Amino acid sequence: MKRAFDLLLALFAAAVLALPILLVALAVRLTSPGPALYWSDRVGRHNRIFRMPKFRSMRIDTPAVATHLLDNPAQWLTPIGSFLRKSSLDELPQLWSILVGDMSFVGPRPALFNQDDLIALRTERGVHELVPGLTGWAQINGRDELLIPQKVALDTEYLARRSFLFDLKILWLTAVKVLARDGVFH
Template identity: 80%
Template sequence: MLAKRLFDLSLALCATPFLLLPILLVALAVRLTSPGPVLYWSDRVGCDNRLFRMPKFRSMRVDTPAVATHLLSNPGAYLTPVGSFLRRSSMDELPQLWSILKGDMSFVGPRPALFNQDDLIALRTDAGVHELLPGLTGWAQINGRDELPIPDKVKLDIEYLRKRSFGFDLRILWLTVLKVLRRDGVSH
């Protein structure tokens, strides 16, 4: 656990200088193309089902309901002018470096559930997955991302729980980079 935390801190501190310019450019693009704050702070479920506030660059309009994107009848109608690009490129996730530095998240783990995703939270709790620190990416993300039904995500989260190791985390990080570059599995 300590080794994973040290790895997360080291990687986040090393990545931050390289990501500073993209972060500033995305913040400027969000600010110039839509009214409202640059960041969207989402209430998420973390380790041991504790709530924390997770930042993302705002890719949706400020009047968007606080539900999972797949539950919106027409998610594309809520996107900001740069929102689609931010989601396809995963650049909306860059502010989560803050959550990693703060210790609310890890680079690798199950993606943090929204506070109101009761079905996902219950399945993860029953399987013991809730004891893991949520991640910026995870085994479910590289095996389907937005396209997976919740029971399938939880099965992959359980597989991660059983297989977790430093080597497995490195494999997931590498596969995530490939997925992001190919824009695989992003619905909006």
């Protein structure tokens, strides 16, 4: 049922958001050199690597590490990068990852391929068995502000509590957080 829900919601969202997606892509291209999309190597279900698209919010010469590991993340942002991140518009291309089955709407956020500490903790706790999500229990309980052990504890709680109703609650709370721009780094 979860996969069917993901497909239907992703198709609906893609249709409704087609114009905003095109406008954001155009804005990214017009405000900085390079492609509109950034394809990031991420860790999916069973620790399989997949390529996840995002609208590019950082310069093309930015090191491939988690944002919080950069010395001065703001120096790497494109002119509209901060807005894209705060509004979560940079996440819209991930509808593609949901459509092809690499991601779900709700699950643990996919780790970067080089976040060995996060990957190891998730594997130890069985979280790697889940399809990663566009949003998740950790995202609505701290997002970028969480330390890795806190994030994994919340991912583990999601693993134990997952259900269709819990996913709907997380989606609702995500919408509230995004509209409030709560817990977003740059």
